[in-house]
Amino acid sequence: MKATRGEGMFKEVLLVEDSPGDVRLTQEAFRDANSSIHLHVASDGVEAMAFLRHEGVHAHAPRPDLILLDLNLPKMDGREVLANIKKDDGLKTIPTIILTTSEAEADILKSYQLQANCYLNKPAQLDAFESLVKSINDFWLTKVKLPHQRQSG
Amino acid sequence: MQLAFASAILTLLAVGAISYRGMVLSSESDRSVRHTHEVLENLQDLLISMQSVESGYRGFALTGSEKYFQSFHADILRWQRDLTTLRNLIADNPAQQRQFPALERLANQKFEFGEKVISLRRTKGLEAAADSILRGQGQRIMDEFQGVVRGLQNEELRLLVLRNADAQQRLGQTKIVLILGTVLFLLIAAAAGWSVQRDTSGRGLTEEALRDSEERYRMLLDGVQDYAIYMLDPQGQVVSWNAGAERIKGYTAEQIIGHNFSCFFPPEDIERGRPVEVLRMTAASGRHEEEGMRVRKDGSRFLARVTLTTLRDASGNLRGFSEISRDLSESKESGAKYRGLLEAAPDAMVVVNQGGEIVLLNVQAEKQFGYRRDELVGQKVKNIIPEGFAERLIADGTRTAADALAQQIGTGIELNGRRKNGSEFPIEIMLSPLESAEGILVTAAIRDISVRKDAEKHLAQMESRYRGLLEAAPDAMVVVNQTGEIVLLNVQAEKQFGYRRDELVGQKVKNIIPEGFAERLIADALRSAEDALAQQIGTGIELTGRRKNGSDFPIEIMLSPLESTEGILVTAAIRNITRRKEDEAHLLQKVEELNRSNEESGQFAYIASHDLQEPLRMVASYTQLLSRRYKGKLDSDADEFISFAVDGASRMQRLIQDLLAYSRVGTKGMDLLDTSSEAALQQALINLRGAIEESGALVTHDLLPTVPADEMQLIQLFQNLVGNAIKYQNPGIPRVHISAARNGGKKWIFSVQDNGLGIDPQYFEKIFGVFQRLHKREEFAGTGIGLAICKKIVEGHGGSISVESQLGRGSTFRFALAGSERKS
Numbered sequence: 001m002k003a004t005r006g007e008g009m010f011k012e013v014l015l016v017e018d019s020p021g022d023v024r025l026t027q028e029a030f031r032d033a034n035s036s037i038h039l040h041v042a043s044d045g046v047e048a049m050a051f052l053r054h055e056g057v058h059a060h061a062p063r064p065d066l067i068l069l070d071l072n073l074p075k076m077d078g079r080e081v082l083a084n085i086k087k088d089d090g091l092k093t094i095p096t097i098i099l100t101t102s103e104a105e106a107d108i109l110k111s112y113q114l115q116a117n118c119y120l121n122k123p124a125q126l127d128a129f130e131s132l133v134k135s136i137n138d139f140w141l142t143k144v145k146l147p148h149q150r151q152s153g
Numbered sequence: 154m155q156l157a158f159a160s161a162i163l164t165l166l167a168v169g170a171i172s173y174r175g176m177v178l179s180s181e182s183d184r185s186v187r188h189t190h191e192v193l194e195n196l197q198d199l200l201i202s203m204q205s206v207e208s209g210y211r212g213f214a215l216t217g218s219e220k221y222f223q224s225f226h227a228d229i230l231r232w233q234r235d236l237t238t239l240r241n242l243i244a245d246n247p248a249q250q251r252q253f254p255a256l257e258r259l260a261n262q263k264f265e266f267g268e269k270v271i272s273l274r275r276t277k278g279l280e281a282a283a284d285s286i287l288r289g290q291g292q293r294i295m296d297e298f299q300g301v302v303r304g305l306q307n308e309e310l311r312l313l314v315l316r317n318a319d320a321q322q323r324l325g326q327t328k329i330v331l332i333l334g335t336v337l338f339l340l341i342a343a344a345a346g347w348s349v350q351r352d353t354s355g356r357g358l359t360e361e362a363l364r365d366s367e368e369r370y371r372m373l374l375d376g377v378q379d380y381a382i383y384m385l386d387p388q389g390q391v392v393s394w395n396a397g398a399e400r401i402k403g404y405t406a407e408q409i410i411g412h413n414f415s416c417f418f419p420p421e422d423i424e425r426g427r428p429v430e431v432l433r434m435t436a437a438s439g440r441h442e443e444e445g446m447r448v449r450k451d452g453s454r455f456l457a458r459v460t461l462t463t464l465r466d467a468s469g470n471l472r473g474f475s476e477i478s479r480d481l482s483e484s485k486e487s488g489a490k491y492r493g494l495l496e497a498a499p500d501a502m503v504v505v506n507q508g509g510e511i512v513l514l515n516v517q518a519e520k521q522f523g524y525r526r527d528e529l530v531g532q533k534v535k536n537i538i539p540e541g542f543a544e545r546l547i548a549d550g551t552r553t554a555a556d557a558l559a560q561q562i563g564t565g566i567e568l569n570g571r572r573k574n575g576s577e578f579p580i581e582i583m584l585s586p587l588e589s590a591e592g593i594l595v596t597a598a599i600r601d602i603s604v605r606k607d608a609e610k611h612l613a614q615m616e617s618r619y620r621g622l623l624e625a626a627p628d629a630m631v632v633v634n635q636t637g638e639i640v641l642l643n644v645q646a647e648k649q650f651g652y653r654r655d656e657l658v659g660q661k662v663k664n665i666i667p668e669g670f671a672e673r674l675i676a677d678a679l680r681s682a683e684d685a686l687a688q689q690i691g692t693g694i695e696l697t698g699r700r701k702n703g704s705d706f707p708i709e710i711m712l713s714p715l716e717s718t719e720g721i722l723v724t725a726a727i728r729n730i731t732r733r734k735e736d737e738a739h740l741l742q743k744v745e746e747l748n749r750s751n752e753e754s755g756q757f758a759y760i761a762s763h764d765l766q767e768p769l770r771m772v773a774s775y776t777q778l779l780s781r782r783y784k785g786k787l788d789s790d791a792d793e794f795i796s797f798a799v800d801g802a803s804r805m806q807r808l809i810q811d812l813l814a815y816s817r818v819g820t821k822g823m824d825l826l827d828t829s830s831e832a833a834l835q836q837a838l839i840n841l842r843g844a845i846e847e848s849g850a851l852v853t854h855d856l857l858p859t860v861p862a863d864e865m866q867l868i869q870l871f872q873n874l875v876g877n878a879i880k881y882q883n884p885g886i887p888r889v890h891i892s893a894a895r896n897g898g899k900k901w902i903f904s905v906q907d908n909g910l911g912i913d914p915q916y917f918e919k920i921f922g923v924f925q926r927l928h929k930r931e932e933f934a935g936t937g938i939g940l941a942i943c944k945k946i947v948e949g950h951g952g953s954i955s956v957e958s959q960l961g962r963g964s965t966f967r968f969a970l971a972g973s974e975r976k977s
Contacts, residue, residue, distance in 0.1 A: 021771040028778065101767055124770050124806045126777035
């Protein structure tokens with residue numbers, strides 16, 4: 001039924017973020033940008049993978065239309081999560097956006113090598129952050145055409 | 154008549170028998186005298202062969218030549234043969250034989266010592282061998298050995314004197330018997346003659362025979378040259394005189410017959426009635442012997458051994474005296490005895506009497522000193538050996554043999570000899586006293602040691618020449634010969650390797666420096682000096698040295714060949730570079746530490762600012778959210794408080810970002826590539842486009858050069874400087890001009906000149922500091938990091954930055970960058 005909802009007017013977004021402050025800000029920003037988004041949150045890499053593979057409590061989790069992935073996460077960090085997603089035939093077509101405070105060249109390069117769909121810095125200012133989320137919504141959740149690929153099986 | 158003849162014949166027979174016995178005994182004495190000479194000669198041989206043994210190992214020690222090693226062994230064999238001969242010779246003398254074990258023991262010690270020296274020379278080299286010789290053990294053995302040989306010689310000499318005396322006594326006795334017989338015969342003959350005269354019947358044959366006999370005995374007496382034989386009447390008047398008497402005393406028969414024999418005595422003896430007393434004593438005992446001074450015809454005195462015998466007729470009436478005397482000062486007899494001995498000696502031998510006169514010498518002495526024998530005999534010995542020493546030699550000679558022996562005079566004393574042509578040469582003299590019937594003579598064995606001296610001198614010269622050089626060197630110096638043995642070394646080498654000099658000399662050099670290298674070192678030495686030099690062998694090669702205690706230390710070796718008379722030696726200057734290595738390592742460590750510390754502080758600034766950003770972003774975001782959602786919904790205080798919080802958080806975010814930017818500059822090693830500063834400026838101006846347009850600034854520039862730089866940093870540098878020039882402006886149109894000029898050297902001096910506010914010179918230094926501002930925040934935005942970043946960038950490129958300005962008259966920022974190699 002979630003799938004039906006996602007298939008309809010709702011967009012499923014998975015935010016992988018361990019900072020509750022950032023989670024709330026992102027939720028606030030998405031609420032302002034688009035009210036028909038289901039923002040799911042995984043607070044570490046392990047949980048994110050469980051969500052994507054419908055494991056445990058996430059057995060009925062929807063397949064997200066977009067993944068927002070922080071790099072520095074407990075248990076399994078964002079780079080590993082990214083690598084797992086892009087290795088998985090069933091998951092690798094999901095647009096995965098790195099959203100982090102890191103401006104390190106190495107992180108940027110590594111992320112693209114692991115086929116991140118894009119790399120974004122979290123802006124320091126609230127205005128800038130809100131405008132960034134708005135851009136993501138406008139582009140990745142609105143304009144971008146994705147294959148109608150559902151989870152396998 | 155018959156009786157008279159019979160008694161004459163009987164007398165003759167008796168005389169004949171006695172003479173024969175005397176002859177036999179005398180020849181026995183002669184044999185033992187000869188035997189003694191043989192023993193003496195053999196002892197001398199033993200000494201000589203032992204000296205040769207010594208020369209053998211010394212020679213080897215000096216030169217390392219196998220020739221000496223072989224002669225060393227040959228001489229040992231020769232010595233052993235000599236000993237066997239000697240053993241056979243003195244088989245009859247138990248006292249002498251008892252000395253044999255000592256002789257053999259010392260000889261074996263000497264041989265062992267020689268072997269030791271040789272093996273030292275082989276294993277540890279010249280210095281060790283020389284040291285062991287110089288320590289004197291060998292000399293002590295030699296001295297003791299010589300002492301024993303001298304003891305044996307002295308014993309033989311004592312026997313010789315005894316046997317000589319014995320032989321002389323027997324000879325004397327025989328002669329006396331002969332004389333007595335002759336006298337008796339003459340008396341009998343006279344009596345017979347008298348009876349013949351009376352008895353005229355023809356006795357021609359007997360008379361003839363008698364006359365013959367008389368003539369024969371006269372001839373016999375006259376033939377005796379060494380002895381004065383004459384007869385005195387009972388009052389002491391000379392009645393007969395032989396040729397020996399004439400020779401010794403200087404009177405002819407005509408001159409002296411009929412004169413009293415007292416004229417043979419010195420005046421003082423005559424005065425005290427000595428001649429009369431001598432005759433009285435002789436008459437009383439029948440025979441008198443004495444040694445005493447006698448006077449020749451010419452008045453000269455000599456020591457004589459005199460034997461007087463009474464002549465009595467058949468009835469016992471004193472008819473006169475016979476006197477036999479011998480000149481003891483004559484040494485002709487002893488000369489003959491020793492000549493053979495002398496000639497056999499390998500050294501120059503000179504026998505000197507108490508007057509310092511040369512009595513005898515051998516062929517070697519003639520050769521060595523360049524004189525003929527007759528030119529030297531009778532000459533003072535000081536003509537050929539040094540004065541002081543000659544005198545001492547004589548002084549020693551006048552002492553008793555025992556004294557002289559006790560002092561071991563002149564054993565191996567080194568002196569100079571003087572040849573006939575005046576040239577001098579080094580000699581070694583060995584003296585030994587020779588007790589003879591004629592008093593103590595001194596035998597000097599003189600060895601020409603110029604060859605040995607030369608060798609020693611050469612070695613010493615080489616040593617002293619190089620020693621000075623070596624010791625002056627600050628490095629450890631080791632000189633190695635072609636077999637890889639250390640020949641010379643200096644104090645520094647001793648210290649560095651922890652060995653004493655004698656422990657290293659003669660050792661293989663590979664004991665102290667690495668094997669492979671030591672071999673190469675030797676191999677190099679075997680090449681010609683030119684080759685080795687051409688190859689600049691081992692210049693500054695870094696290796697490891699090994700100390701005595703086994704510990705290793707880093708060394709640097711510089712080799713150089715050294716051509717010497719011993720062949721090519723290799724001089725190795727060995728520098729202990731432990732300190733340098735440590736310094737290098739220390740420096741490297743410091744640099745690493747500094748780098749790490751720099752990196753860490755850069756890292757720290759980066760991490761700190763990055764991690765600070767996170768919570769700060771929350772503070773800023775939520776105060777902003779708060780402000781947006783609740784502004785005007787709370788009271789005015791709340792609005793103000795929120796606004797301060799928002800402002801503070803934003804400022805802190807800028808500070809942190811600037812700090813982050815500052816810490817990023819130069820945190821990593823930069824590759825300075827040739828970069829067009831023109832292009833970098835253009836990019837900076839593009840980045841500043843907004844500010845330029847807003848202010849209406851007029852930015853101009855000259856053609857700018859290509860310089861080795863990090864492009865991003867160069868852009869930032871221009872951006873900051875031009876940005877500042879536009880920002881700190883008076884009302885009006887900002888003008889900025891960028892130019893570059895060479896400063897004579899390879900550096901480019903860039904200038905960014907503006908017409909802005911200008912800077913009070915007191916702040917010229919301060920403005921390049923981190924977060925240093927000259928204006929209030931309300932006047933100009935910014936954290937004050939811009940120029941600090943510029944300074945860091947310029948310094949990171951090895952340049953410097955400065956400002957020239959006056960308040961209100963604009964500023965000129967200048968920075969120097971190295972020019973590109975390609976574009977000059």
